[in-house]
Amino acid sequence: MRDAGAGESRDSPTGSADATGRTIIRVALYHPKQAWVDALEVLLESPPDIEVVAAHTNIDWIRSAVAAGKVDLLVVNIDDQGVEPPVVQSLLNSSPGLGVVAVTDAEETTLLSAAVRAGVRGWVKKNASVDHLVRVIRGVYRGETWFPPAFTTRLLDSLLTAEETRKQASGVLSSLSARELEVLSCLVRGLTRQEIAEHFVLSPHTVRTHINNVLRKLGVHSTLAAVSVARQAGLTTRPDEQDERG
Structure with a gap:
């Protein structure tokens, strides 16, 4: 489990750069299961512009790193075995600029809608390639939204229906x-x-x-x-x- 409390780069401001001037995206990984965190941390070791500054199974560790401004983007697993959308929302309350990417096989429209409302801006299947995950991380860091095309229509229909019901x-x-x-x-x-x-x-x-x-x-x-x-x-x-x- 990696803690963002040590290391010079982890105390640098958002949008930090390495010695060559390249922007480094400071990423935190959170999941209740250690195996998930460890596996994803290994996958993200190679990209030169991504640094995993916190990888933990304890949400309080992640919350502290986020609140201290040491994290640019959070990668979580959202499903019935992982993180629920309200947890994401609570983290964004302390850091509105935080990017959030979900790595999950969940396909329920209600869960997807709840995740979007909570602040998730990237949705990646567990069997996606590392290259795709890295592209999504970079895109969300730039302020983009990344969702599988098949989900987009279902998501919009769900949100429109919910809005009409609310009205x-x-x-x-x-x-x-x-x-x-x-x-x-x-x-x-x-x-x-x-x-x-x-x-x-x-x-x-x-x-x-x-x-x-x-x-x-x-x-x-x-x-x-x-x-x-x-x-x-x-x-x-x-x-x-x-x-x-x-």
Whole structure:
């Protein structure tokens, strides 16, 4: 496992160059399985413009290297055995300019869409050649997006469908009052009716009335269905933390 905490080149600024003036792409490798990390590190030893500055199975090591500005691009395996998109998103939150390339055999459109939303800009099959992986790394480093052509149409269809669903759900939510939106937000967070009542200093009867109004306006018959509509609309905000009566 390689740590980015040592070595002069690992402390150099983004877009660092070697003695000849050639730009060096500082790459970090992350996967929970050591064998995956070791194998990929060996494959990336040859390209003269790529330096693996961190290769680890512990996400905290990678997170520290990224936060310290020692990494230009992250290569991860995204699938049910590897890294989930939210992990990528959390890393990009601390380093918005970080390039991310996924090496995976996953083909699920939902996973691909989630990965793109999280910030993945390159998608490489595990059986792809090293030359192709290097081209993708260089392209993503330059700000390009690299996805297999067969995935592009599926991805666009998925994103367009999701956007249309979000717009429809958002339109439905516009009929709710401010208090009803707050109550619905609490349901999205998993709060019980009693917890909602305590949070807003309301009676259980008042909370029940608000929830019934939400169900009626959304045209659904259960809180689970209401939560589904809320999530489709992107309603994830926390209700106001101040206790209010309503």
